[in-house]
Amino acid sequence: xxxxxxxxxxxxxxxxxxxxxxxxxxxxxxxxxxxxxxxxxxxxxxxxxxxxxxxxxxxxxxxxxxxxxxxxxxxxxxxxxxxxxxxxxxxxxxxxxxxxxxxxxxxxxxxxxxxxxxxxxxxxxxxxxxxxxxxxxxxxxxxxxxxxxxxxxxxxxxxxxxxxxxxxxxxxxxxxxxxxxxxxxxxxxxxxxxxxxxxxxxxxxxxxxxxxxxxxxxxxxxxxxxxxxxxxxxxxxxxxxxxxxxxxxxxxxxxxxxxxxxxxxxxxxxxxxxxxxxxxxx
Amino acid sequence: xxxxxxxxxxxxxxxxxxxxxxxxxxxxxxxxxxxxxxxxxxxxxxxxxxxxxxxxxxxxxxxxxxxxxxxxxxxxxxxxxxxxxxxxxxxxxxxxxxxxxxxxxxxxxxxxxxxxxxxxxxxxxxxxxxxxxxxxxxxxxxxxxxxxxxxxxxxxxxxxxxxxxxxxxxxxxxxxxxxxxxxxxxxxxxxxxxxxxxxxxxxxxxxxxxxxxxxxxxxxxxxxxxxxxxxxxxxxxxxxxxxxxxxxxxxxxxxxxxxxxxxxxxxxxxxxxxxxxxxxxxxxxxxxxxxxxxxxxxxxxxxxxxxxxxxxxxxxxxxxxxxxxxxxxxxxxxxxxxxxxxxxxxxxxxxxxxxxxxxxxxxxxxxxxxxxxxxxxxxxxxxxxxxxxxxxxxxxxxxxxxxxxxxxxxxxxxxxxxxxxxxxxxxxxxxxxxxxxxxxxxxxxxxxxxxxxxxxxxxxxxxxxxxxxxxxxxxxxxxxxxxxxxxxxxxxxxxxxxxxxxxxxxxxxxxxxxxxxxxxxxxxxxxxxxxxxxxxxxxxxxxxxxxxxxxxxxxxxxxxxxxxxxxxxxxxxxxxxxxxxxxxxxxxxxxxxxxxxxxxxx
Numbered sequence: 001x002x003x004x005x006x007x008x009x010x011x012x013x014x015x016x017x018x019x020x021x022x023x024x025x026x027x028x029x030x031x032x033x034x035x036x037x038x039x040x041x042x043x044x045x046x047x048x049x050x051x052x053x054x055x056x057x058x059x060x061x062x063x064x065x066x067x068x069x070x071x072x073x074x075x076x077x078x079x080x081x082x083x084x085x086x087x088x089x090x091x092x093x094x095x096x097x098x099x100x101x102x103x104x105x106x107x108x109x110x111x112x113x114x115x116x117x118x119x120x121x122x123x124x125x126x127x128x129x130x131x132x133x134x135x136x137x138x139x140x141x142x143x144x145x146x147x148x149x150x151x152x153x154x155x156x157x158x159x160x161x162x163x164x165x166x167x168x169x170x171x172x173x174x175x176x177x178x179x180x181x182x183x184x185x186x187x188x189x190x191x192x193x194x195x196x197x198x199x200x201x202x203x204x205x206x207x208x209x210x211x212x213x214x215x216x217x218x219x220x221x222x223x224x225x226x227x228x229x230x231x232x233x234x235x236x237x238x239x240x241x242x243x244x245x246x247x248x249x250x251x252x253x254x255x256x257x258x259x260x261x262x263x264x265x266x267x268x269x270x271x272x273x274x275x276x277x278x279x280x281x282x
Numbered sequence: 283x284x285x286x287x288x289x290x291x292x293x294x295x296x297x298x299x300x301x302x303x304x305x306x307x308x309x310x311x312x313x314x315x316x317x318x319x320x321x322x323x324x325x326x327x328x329x330x331x332x333x334x335x336x337x338x339x340x341x342x343x344x345x346x347x348x349x350x351x352x353x354x355x356x357x358x359x360x361x362x363x364x365x366x367x368x369x370x371x372x373x374x375x376x377x378x379x380x381x382x383x384x385x386x387x388x389x390x391x392x393x394x395x396x397x398x399x400x401x402x403x404x405x406x407x408x409x410x411x412x413x414x415x416x417x418x419x420x421x422x423x424x425x426x427x428x429x430x431x432x433x434x435x436x437x438x439x440x441x442x443x444x445x446x447x448x449x450x451x452x453x454x455x456x457x458x459x460x461x462x463x464x465x466x467x468x469x470x471x472x473x474x475x476x477x478x479x480x481x482x483x484x485x486x487x488x489x490x491x492x493x494x495x496x497x498x499x500x501x502x503x504x505x506x507x508x509x510x511x512x513x514x515x516x517x518x519x520x521x522x523x524x525x526x527x528x529x530x531x532x533x534x535x536x537x538x539x540x541x542x543x544x545x546x547x548x549x550x551x552x553x554x555x556x557x558x559x560x561x562x563x564x565x566x567x568x569x570x571x572x573x574x575x576x577x578x579x580x581x582x583x584x585x586x587x588x589x590x591x592x593x594x595x596x597x598x599x600x601x602x603x604x605x606x607x608x609x610x611x612x613x614x615x616x617x618x619x620x621x622x623x624x625x626x627x628x629x630x631x632x633x634x635x636x637x638x639x640x641x642x643x644x645x646x647x648x649x650x651x652x653x654x655x656x657x658x659x660x661x662x663x664x665x666x667x668x669x670x671x672x673x674x675x676x677x678x679x680x681x682x683x684x685x686x687x688x689x690x691x692x693x694x695x696x697x698x699x700x701x702x703x704x705x706x707x708x709x710x711x712x713x714x715x716x717x718x719x720x721x722x723x724x725x726x727x728x729x730x731x732x733x734x735x736x737x738x739x740x741x742x743x744x745x746x747x748x749x750x751x752x753x754x755x756x757x758x759x760x761x762x763x764x765x766x767x768x769x770x771x772x773x774x775x776x777x778x779x780x781x782x783x784x785x786x787x788x789x790x791x792x793x794x795x796x797x798x799x800x801x802x803x804x805x806x807x808x809x810x811x812x813x814x815x816x817x818x819x820x821x822x823x824x825x826x827x828x829x830x831x832x833x834x835x836x837x838x839x840x841x842x843x844x845x846x847x848x849x850x851x852x853x854x855x856x857x858x859x860x861x862x863x864x865x866x867x868x869x870x871x872x873x874x875x876x877x878x879x880x881x882x883x884x
Contacts, residue, residue: 093316101316185319213316223310226318233318233325234310248324 006106007149015114018277047075081140082121083176085201086112088152089208090129091161092227093183097210099272105181105208106152107276112179113148117141123148127155128166128182135170160228164188164195172199179204181270183213189256193263203265206279207256210272216245290357296350304343345877352873356866369469369484371428372413373461374400375454376442377474377490379419380769380832383444384475384494384575392490393444396473399488400439403471404432414461417442418474420770422453446577446769446807448829450476458483475835491835495521498578498833499529500550502567504585511558513538515567515581519545520833527571529553533585534562560585563823564811578833582811582825584765591757592631594651596621597638602740603656606749607636613757621645634757639733652756654728657697663727664705666697667714675716675732677744680708682719682751686744693739696732705729708748719755721776721800726756761799761814762822768829769809772802787813789826 051060051071059073086109094102113123117140125136125148136151163186172178178201180192189205196203218237225232235241253269260267270279315321382393404413415426415438426438451474462468462483470485472478478487500516519525526544530537539555553567562585569579591613595604598619607615616632621644632651637643640658647653647660659666672694679687698714701707705720709730716731739745761776761784775784775796786794786803789810796803796814806812806826814822 096314096316183316185317210316213320218313221310222313224313224315224318224321227314227316229318231318232312233321235321236310244324245320248320252320252323 006103006153007110011107011110014275014277015111018111018280019115019118048072049075082116082119083124083138083174084112084116084121085124085126085170085172085176085178087126087128087133087167087170087178087180087182088155089161089163089180089182090127090134090155090157091163091182091185092158093185094157094208096227097212097272099210101183101208101210101272102155102157104270104272104276104279105206106155108181108206108208108270108279109179110145110149110152111276111280113139114142114145117145117148125151126167126170128161128163129157130159131162131165131169133166133170162186162188164191167192168195172196172201175200177202177204179206181206181208183208184256190259193259193265197263197265203260203263205256205260205265205267206270207253207268208270208272214249214271216242218242285358285360287358290354293350293354293357297347300343300346300350304340341880342877345873345880349870349873349877352866352870356863356870360862360866369467370411371461371465371468372407372411373454373458373468373470373485374403374413374415374439375418375451375458375470375472375474376400376415376439377419377451377472377476378417378442378445379449379476380444380446380577380828381475381575381835382490383446383577384496386490386492386494386574391444392475393442396488396490397439397442400471400473401436403488404435404439415439415442416454416457418449418451418454419445420447420449420453421445422457424457446809446828448768448770448831450474451478455480455483458485493522494574495523495525496574496578496833497521497525497527497545497569497571498575498830499567499569499581500578500830500833501827502531502565502581502583504565504583506585509559510556511560511585513555513558513565513567513583515541515553515555516550517543517545517553517569518550518830518833519547521573522547525571527569530568530570531555531558532566532568533558533560534564535566536562538565563813563821564825566811575833577809577828578830580809581827582809584811584823584825591633591753592616593634593636593753593757594618594632595636595638596642596644597636598642600638600734602745603636603638603734603749606740606746607753609746609750610753610757613753634753652726652728654730654752654756656730657733659697663722664699664702664729666731667699668697670696670698670711670714670716673711675737676710677748678708678710680706682708682748682755683744684751686747689742689744691737691739691742693732694736698731699729719752724799726776728752728756761816762824765824767806767824767826769807769826771806771826772804773806773812773824774800775803775814776800784817785815787815 048061048064049072051073055073061072061074064070064072088105088109094105109125113125116123120140122138122140123144124138127134127136136148139145139147163180163182163184167180178196178199180196180203182205184205184207186192193203193205218235218241221234221236223232223234257267259265268279376393376396378393382391382396384392386392386395407413409432410430412428412430413426413435414424414428415435417423417425425441426435429435451472454472455470455478458468458470459481468484470480470483471488472480472485473488473490475489475491480487498518498520500518502513502515504511504513513531515529515531517529524544524546526542528540528542531539531541538558538560541553541555543551543553545551565583565585567581573579593607593613593615595607595615595617596619597603597617604615604617607613613633619642621637621642630650632648634652634654635648636654636656637658637660638656643658643660647662653660653663672692673696674690674692675696677683677687677689696711696716698711698716699718701715701718702720702722704722705715705718705727707715707718709715709717711731715729717729719726719728721727734740762773764773767773776799784796784799786796788794789808789812793815794805809826809828812824812826814824816822
């Protein structure tokens with residue numbers, strides 16, 4: 001296990017106490033530890049049905065036959081493996097804030113991965129950078145968690161990234177859950193949600209914003225430079241400017257929250273001032 | 283709307299300066315943000331509100347630029363003026379007589395106002411209008427004739443200077459009458475404070491005769507009583523309020539006395555200075571308090587305490603003539619009936635020798651002094667033409683018969699002459715002259731062709747006046763014919779056998795060499811004492827005074843009565859143009875208040 005500024009000893013200590021249940025209905029996929037809609041061969045009873053020719057005669061319930069004189073077979077719950085895609089925004093804008101957004105984003109991704117692995121599900125980590133999706137191979141089992149943290153530690157956000165294009169470049173074939181961790185500074189948030197919904201994904205959006213973005217303190221005249229594009233914008237700090245910015249920010253957050261409600265997605269706003277536990281439980 | 287000044291347009295340069303200052307002010311600190319997404323969203327929403335919102339963040343800049351524009355507008359002194367004439371030919375008559383030096387409000391003279399009004403008037407004319415500029419006073423000076431060059435016209439107007447002369451624009455109107463004869467579209471525009479009628483001319487009179495407070499010193503005069511001098515000065519209040527003050531009397535620049543006056547509006551008073559011990563030449567009286575017209579606050583006179591002329595009368599007996607001569611206080615009369623006693627050089631020292639009758643003619647005529655021959659033929663200087671009997675003679679218009687001319691009288695016998703070229707006749711007999719005075723090679727020669735006993739002229743009141751005038755002209759050897767004139771009037775300086783090149787000391791101290799006597803000295807525009815310095819070191823003087831006729835214009839209602847049927851009279855002393863500057867200043871202050879509020883709010 002590697003210790004660094006992101007994943008330090010304190011993080012790991014808190015992680016041992018962190019529990020989170022990500023509910024997901026499954027019907028296909030590899031066998032795993034998550035209950036599914038499919039009937040299978042687990043030890044957990046699910047239902048009865050009449051025997052049909054071709055059924056495994058070992059599953060006939062002979063007690064029922066004795067009582068009703070009809071052949072019934074016992075059905076058992078199939079336990080499937082949950083598939084979780086975590087999309088981590090790797091644009092330069094994520095590398096910002098006194099408490100960096102990428103640190104918070106990585107910790108959230110790691111904590112979610114830990115919970116997922118704890119439920120014997122599969123985590124596929126996707127790093128979105130340069131309009132492409134760098135996919136880390138699927139990890140299962142708790143022993144794979146260190147691989148995830150090691151990989152997360154190596155990721156460095158930079159350059160521009162179109163969130164929609166980069167997610168679309170990942171061809172998701174199986175039903176599962178997609179967690180998108182980003183600041184969502186894009187016009188195409190709805191397109192992203194639509195695309196993931198189309199791919200039969202349960203959607204979980206985590207919007208990471210720093211204190212400087214949520215409550216900017218500008219006094220004087222500034223040339224604001226975009227960390228991704230390098231474009232600048234001159235503003236003069238004033239009370240009216242702060243009011244205008246706060247109004248624009250509220251509209252932006254409400255728009256994303258509204259889209260999530262519309263498409264049945266989960267949404268969490270992650271203030272980098274808060275710990276990942278507070279954010280994910282919040 | 284028109285503008286008094288255009289120079290404030292130069293201040294438009296301030297607008298780019300303000301914009302540059304705003305640009306410099308915008309020098310921003312670079313601040314990195316993760317994305318401009320939210321900021322752009324913010325401005326997009328603001329811009330979608332109203333078009334005004336686009337400019338909202340630059341409201342101060344806009345207000346400041348607007349402030350500068352209003353300030354420039356204010357400095358340009360906008361006003362609404364009279365409509366220009368449509369005539370293609372305009373004559374500007376600008377009165378520059380002494381009264382136009384009257385100081386009005388803002389320390390500006392009437393002439394300043396007139397020049398400004400004339401310049402603004404020119405600006406209202408079309409480019410094709412030809413303009414003639416004439417300055418009028420006692421003299422009429424054409425400064426520019428028929429020009430369409432605006433800058434030349436404005437320069438000509440600006441070049442007009444105030445004078446000390448009396449007069450009005452009547453001389454200029456005469457010129458205009460001549461111009462109008464060949465030009466029906468002539469428009470005469472007069473800028474004056476004098477009563478005036480344009481008659482048949484079409485034009486406009488700009489009246490500058492607003493009443494002001496002014497006290498004038500109309501004249502100062504002196505008389506010698508023994509060795510003491512008495513001086514009187516006439517003071518007139520032309521203003522609308524009662525005034526009181528002091529008159530200072532100076533003798534040769536030394537303060538002699540001070541006397542007070544107290545005058546109701548429109549009243550005059552005589553101020554006396556008695557028993558003065560003064561033997562100098564120049565007396566100057568001065569009103570101490572300054573008023574609207576400075577020129578009429580000082581008056582000069584030449585002291586009467588000067589040497590009297592010596593007159594020798596050679597006559598058998600002529601009581602009329604003797605009494606008439608003795609009326610002149612400035613002469614000492616000697617009488618004899620023995621011509622030989624005073625023949626040749628024996629008459630030396632006499633200024634005038636009067637020879638009454640052929641029998642009184644000495645064998646040798648005096649070589650010095652002026653001569654008057656009464657009913658005798660001297661045999662030189664002139665030739666007797668004929669002797670007319672029982673005829674009527676006439677007093678002609680001349681300097682010696684001023685006020686008594688056009689009078690005929692009968693004589694039983696009179697000698698007549700063809701008028702010499704060097705003489706001026708004052709008694710005529712048909713085409714001949716029976717009386718003249720002239721300057722012959724530095725000597726004044728007078729002639730009366732008839733015996734005073736053989737005419738009734740001595741019985742008429744005109745006789746002593748005629749004799750007094752003749753004696754005044756010839757009774758002494760002074761070069762100056764007069765000792766007191768008004769500004770601009772000419773002074774005759776007589777010739778003399780002993781004087782070839784006298785010099786004249788002007789009031790400003792400058793010395794001017796004179797030549798070719800006799801002459802009419804005309805350069806008397808400056809009031810003051812003019813000192814004639816003769817070659818023998820003696821001095822004669824004459825005083826030039828401001829004509830207080832000009833002072834009376836100050837109170838006169840100048841443009842009244844018949845001004846002409848086609849004349850528009852404009853009261854130029856009232857605000858003939860509506861000035862918008864005060865209103866703009868109020869607007870400016872409001873804008874500055876708004877700017878302050880916006881500044882605080884932002």
